Amino acid sequence: MRARISDNTQDAADFLRDGRLVALPTETVYGLGANALDETAVANIFSAKNRPAFDPLIIHQSNANRILEYASSVPKDAWKLAEAFWPGPLTLVLPKKDIVPDLVSAGLKTVALRVPDHPLTREVLNLVDFPVAAPSANPFGFVSPTTAQHVADQLGDRIDFILDGGPCRVGLESTIVGFPDGKTTVLRKGGLPIEDIEEALAHAVAVRTHGSSKPMAPGMLSRHYSPGNRIELFRKLNTDTPVPTNSAWITFGGGGPVFSHHESRSLAVYNLSPNGNLAEAAQQLFRVLRLIAERKYEYVAVQLLPEKGLGRAINDRLRRAAATE
């Protein structure tokens, strides 16, 4: 089997109705979707991705009003966030109703819900009469795909259909917010900045940052975004520091081109955003991490971004990419 790449939403909906797997564009990253209420289809997501069954999936819905079909209760902050940011790069973790298959929620009592903001996928969600479970459309442990071609490269022989919606606008996975012990808590930093969440709620929120062996969100496993190179992180890159042959830098700001190659030092330089724009850096990040992996650099020196706005989520992914265990 080789996945067909197309922008035909009717075909995508037909495949989903058939219980098949369809890669779908969202504003964050591409997802690997299936009918969330069909356990066999959901099981196929786990096997296509080699994803461990303890890692629950996000359910994608066409609009925020459907939240109560799958959540048994919704805290006030959750309503506020849904209203402020859906459709958009936000996932809410809420107590689940029995209709959500245990496979989707990996046996947890909660379910992750999101209303994605991409015109093609919204159309598909409106065409079908079930919600769509979708993790990022990458093999487990790899960076998330931000183009249809990324999906085809890694999963093209395991799925039927890739809905091509162009490059993802945000480029980072959604920010996940849960309510453990009634406390509004960011479980995964992502495409919606924490500052925006706090502004909408008019109060500070808790942030879970550390990986653990029993994570609330396994995207929190420390070594989750793994390009496979030796990667070192710096507050500021020192341009005089000698680097081994076949090295790369990932930088941010300071002007210049997005890519340059320094023959004499055998060094490739990738600038996530020469103008120092965090949204642009977010959009470019996974594409650059993919190139780094493909080109098998011996050594990669990375300049961390400012710890604010999307910079916090970008640095989180860079730290995971650099983690060795």
Ligand code: TXA
């Ligand atoms: O932007 C996104 O969120 C993308 C697009 C496709 O929607 N999806 C995505 O899915 O990143 P995935 O499966 O790669 O990451 C979802 C994360 C996982 O780390 C999972 O553990 C967490 O959400 N999650 C899902 N259900 C949860 C739950 N009930 N409680 C805590 N974490 C949960």
Ligand code: MG
């Ligand atoms: Mg993922």
